[in-house]
Amino acid sequence: MNRRSDFPILNQKVHGKPLVYFDNAATTQKPRLVLDAMNQYYEHTNANVHRGVHALAEAATEAYEQAHRTVAKFISAPGMESIIFTRGTTESLNLLSYSLRDRLKKGDEIVLTRLEHHSNLIPWQQAAKATGATLKFLELTPTGELDISALDKVITDKTKIVTTTHVSNVLGTVVPVKQIADRAHQIGATMIVDAAQSVPHLPISVKKLGADFLAFSGHKMYGPTGIGVLFGTKDALTALLPFLFGGEMVHEVSYETSTWNRLPWKFEAGTPPIAEGVGLAAAIEYLAKLGMDKIAQHEHKITKACYDSLKTMDKITVLGPEERGSLVSFTVDGAHAHDVAALCDQVGVAVRAGHHCAMPLHLHLGIPASTRASFGVYSQETELPVLYDALEKAVRLFS
Amino acid sequence: MTDELYKEVILDHYKHPHNKGKLENATVKQTEQNPICGDVVTIYLNIADNVITDISFNGCGCAISTAAASLLTDHLKGKTIEEAQNLSRDDMVSLLTVSISPARTKCAMLALVAVKNGTAGLR
Ligand SMILES: Cc1ncc(COP(=O)(O)O)c(C=O)c1O
Numbered sequence: 155m156n157r158r159s160d161f162p163i164l165n166q167k168v169h170g171k172p173l174v175y176f177d178n179a180a181t182t183q184k185p186r187l188v189l190d191a192m193n194q195y196y197e198h199t200n201a202n203v204h205r206g207v208h209a210l211a212e213a214a215t216e217a218y219e220q221a222h223r224t225v226a227k228f229i230s231a232p233g234m235e236s237i238i239f240t241r242g243t244t245e246s247l248n249l250l251s252y253s254l255r256d257r258l259k260k261g262d263e264i265v266l267t268r269l270e271h272h273s274n275l276i277p278w279q280q281a282a283k284a285t286g287a288t289l290k291f292l293e294l295t296p297t298g299e300l301d302i303s304a305l306d307k308v309i310t311d312k313t314k315i316v317t318t319t320h321v322s323n324v325l326g327t328v329v330p331v332k333q334i335a336d337r338a339h340q341i342g343a344t345m346i347v348d349a350a351q352s353v354p355h356l357p358i359s360v361k362k363l364g365a366d367f368l369a370f371s372g373h374k375m376y377g378p379t380g381i382g383v384l385f386g387t388k389d390a391l392t393a394l395l396p397f398l399f400g401g402e403m404v405h406e407v408s409y410e411t412s413t414w415n416r417l418p419w420k421f422e423a424g425t426p427p428i429a430e431g432v433g434l435a436a437a438i439e440y441l442a443k444l445g446m447d448k449i450a451q452h453e454h455k456i457t458k459a460c461y462d463s464l465k466t467m468d469k470i471t472v473l474g475p476e477e478r479g480s481l482v483s484f485t486v487d488g489a490h491a492h493d494v495a496a497l498c499d500q501v502g503v504a505v506r507a508g509h510h511c512a513m514p515l516h517l518h519l520g521i522p523a524s525t526r527a528s529f530g531v532y533s534q535e536t537e538l539p540v541l542y543d544a545l546e547k548a549v550r551l552f553s
Numbered sequence: 554m555t556d557e558l559y560k561e562v563i564l565d566h567y568k569h570p571h572n573k574g575k576l577e578n579a580t581v582k583q584t585e586q587n588p589i590c591g592d593v594v595t596i597y598l599n600i601a602d603n604v605i606t607d608i609s610f611n612g613c614g615c616a617i618s619t620a621a622a623s624l625l626t627d628h629l630k631g632k633t634i635e636e637a638q639n640l641s642r643d644d645m646v647s648l649l650t651v652s653i654s655p656a657r658t659k660c661a662m663l664a665l666v667a668v669k670n671g672t673a674g675l676r
Contacts, residue, residue, distance in 0.1 A: 488568075490592075490615035492660065496558065509591050522591040522613055551559055552567070552616070 155452040157444070158532045160185040171502030174537045179323050179351060179481050179528035180506050181373045184437070188377060191436035192429045203428055204402055204419070214428060221431035222418065228438045229368070230359035231385050235417035238391075239426055242382035243350040244273040246369035247317075249384060249397040249421070250346060251277030254315060256395060257344075260286030263312040265343075267292040267300055267329065268518055269322040272511045274348040278317065287314070292334075294518075298325040298474040305337050313343045320352035320363075324512045324524065325474030326457075326481050328352075335364030344390065350374055354530070355453055355480045357446035366390040372430060376531070377437035381430035384421070391417050398423035444531060453480040453529050460527060460538055467542070469549045473524055481528035483510070486545065489552035491523035497551070498525075498544040505541070558651050559616065566620035571627050572609040583671025584612075587659050592618050596626075596667040600675065605629050605637065610667075615660050617653070622664035624648045634672045640665055 158164050161183045166173050175183060195217065201210035203218045222234040231237060240246045258264070264278050268291050282289050292308055293301045300318075309316060316338040318329050335345040347365040352358060354375035360368050367390060372381040386394065396403055396414060400423040405413040414420040441449065460482045464472050469487040486494050495507035506526045509516040516523065527541060576597035584595040592614035599607040608629050610622040628648055629637055645665050646653050653661045 490613075492592075492615040492657075493559070493617075496657070513588075513591070516591065522593075551564060 155444070155448060155531065156534060157185070158534070160187070160440075161532055162186055162189070164532060168502040168504070169500055171540075174501075174503040174540050176527040176529065176533065176537075176541065177504045177506050178354075178530035178533070179374070179510075179526060181379070182354065182376045182530050183532070184378065184433075185376055185440055187440060188433050188436045192378065192433040195429050195432045199432075200429070202425055217435075218426065218428050218431050221435035224435040224438050225383055226385075228358075228442060229353065229385060230361055232388065236385055236388060236391065238384040238386070238418045238421040239431055240369075240382045240384050241380055241427070242371040242373070243271075243348060243369045244371075244382075246367075246382055246384035247274050247346075247348065248277050250317075250367055250369075250394075251281045253395045253397045254344065255281050255285055257314055258282075258285035258287040261312060262287040262314045263290050263310065264288070265290045265292065265309050265313050265316045265338075267318045268294050268515060269300070269319050269325065269327060269329070270317075270512070270515075271319060271323055271348065271350070272513070274317055274319060274346075275514065278315075292318070294327075297476075298322075298327055300327065300329055302330060302333060305334065309334075309337050309341060309343065311341055313338070313341060315344050315346065317346035317348070319348040319350075320358075321349075321355070321479035322474070322512075322515075323351050323481070324483050324510050324515055324526070326478030326483070327474055328477060328479055331363045331365065339364065351479055351481075354441075356450050360385055360387075372434040372437065375434075375437055376440060377434035378430045381427045381434050383434075388417070391421070394421075396420050396423070400424050402426070441531075449531055452531065453533065456480075456529050456533050456535050456538070457482060459535050460529075460541070463538065463542060464545075467545065467549070469553045470545060473519065473521075480530070481526055483524045483526040485521055485524050486548050487553050489548045491525045493552060494525045494545070494548045497548050498541060501540055501544050503527075503537075503541050503544055558657075560651060562650060563616055563620045566623040567616040570610075570619055570623040572623065572630075573611065574609055575611055576607060576609045579607075579609075581671040581675070583667045585663055585667040585670065587614075587618070587663055592660060592663055594618060594622055594663050594667055596622075596664060596671055598668070598671060600634065600672070603633050603635075603675075605632055605634070608668075610664060614663065617649070617657050617660040618663045621645060621649060621661050625664045625668065629668065634675055637668050637672055640669075 201214040338345040353370040368385040373379040403423040491507035579597035581598040594612035
């Protein structure tokens with residue numbers, strides 16, 4: 155698979171070297187057809203949705219609703235009513251952490267994992283503070299996998315919410331979501347999945363995962379920024395209170411009280427990200443056409459090649475388990491992640507350095523920061539040696 | 554540029570930093586963090602009659618922030634608090650003798666920010 159030419163931005167030099175974009179876990183680049191779809195929308199269709207009876211309003215509404223259907227089909231959700239557009243994973247998870255608070259009381263427990271991104275940790279810290287609930291964590295094994303043997307001990311009758319990342323954005327760990335969901339459902343808890351790092355890289359079925367809610371971001375899957383998704387089962391969404399109030403999300407309004415619109419609009423107050431929805435749908439059609447199985451295979455191959463090579467390099471420590479999502483994080487002895495990333499940048503390789511919005515996980519691992527190479531549909535094995543050369547230089551300079 | 558960035562003086566100060574370690578009974582102890590990369594620096598100062606008589610630093614950081622702390626602590630020994638307070642980003646860059654991109658400015662400035670915040674009330 156070589157999709158480089160689909161992405162205009164990749165055709166450039168950085169510091170005089172061809173751009174090697176290995177920062178896909180932070181955000182992906184956009185294929186020409188996503189840019190075109192959004193332009194097309196603005197040039198021919200733009201109007202507010204669900205409001206007008208004029209031709210443009212109807213066309214815009216149809217395009218926006220169709221985008222919900224496209225997302226639903228992509229993750230094997232029943233239909234449009236199970237798909238809420240938000241601003242991103244972070245907003246989706248915040249929505250849940252507010253709207254689920256009415257089910258939490260003192261002594262209840264929210265179960266997370268040690269892997270969580272700040273956006274699936276801090277909202278629950280806040281919910282716990284507000285309600286008197288407590289946070290509990292599923293621990294990691296020494297190799298960075300989730301210690302599933304403790305599942306029944308950690309998830310108990312007191313657990314009301316279980317929330318986990320599907321793929322860790324630092325260690326690459328693939329979490330056995332289904333097994334956790336089964337346990338959560340056994341005791342009647344709500345199961346939430348942060349799929350920001352899985353939906354762009356793996357075939358996803360919300361049914362197979364057993365998720366009551368699932369969140370992800372458009373910009374990490376070749377779509378635009380400013381749009382994300384919250385999937386919820388019909389039962390879960392019906393029982394959930396709205397989070398944002400205003401136009402669009404209401405059915406009947408008097409000065410005293412209001413009733414809520416039907417799903418999914420009950421959760422989409424105000425003018426939504428319409429062009430972004432159109433762009434996201436175009437990105438999904440692009441991915442579906444390439445085939446998520448094929449994409450997963452392609453990325454698995456390059457990830458494995460990178461993992462295997464870095465494992466053999468002196469002074470480099472790879473973080474996380476061998477079986478992993480499309481990313482490899484590592485540390486270089488004696489070198490700070492920032493300096494490693496700066497040396498990579500010098501030869502045109504974009505990688506991420508820092509704690510990747512997972513500060514507690516880095517503290518837990520006992521490292522101040524790490525460097526991460528993350529892959530996408532356009533990544534090529536032939537690009538890897540440029541990274542290796544930069545890392546050898548980092549070892550030479552700093553170790 | 555980056556080859557320039559990691560020239561000998563920076564690498565030397567990174568690998569063999571000057572004035573590294575705690576000062577017992579320091580007059581001032583000030584810690585600053587760069588939450589983006591996890592860099593932490595603590596500055597220790599002994600001050601007598603408005604003059605910095607001794608200074609050291611501790612912490613963990615990238616080559617730029619460590620070299621900056623090393624060079625800055627060398628520079629500030631014997632200087633007055635006013636002189637320390639008046640140091641600018643440009644002064645810090647000339648101490649480092651390399652050009653610093655906006656992305657690395659925080660690293661270069663971390664130790665100086667600690668010195669300034671630690672001595673702000675003493676003037
Ligand atoms: C696992 C995980 N969850 C959540 C997020 C937050 O996504 P966003 O910034 O798009 O809201 C990210 C990405 O930064 C992530 O990697």
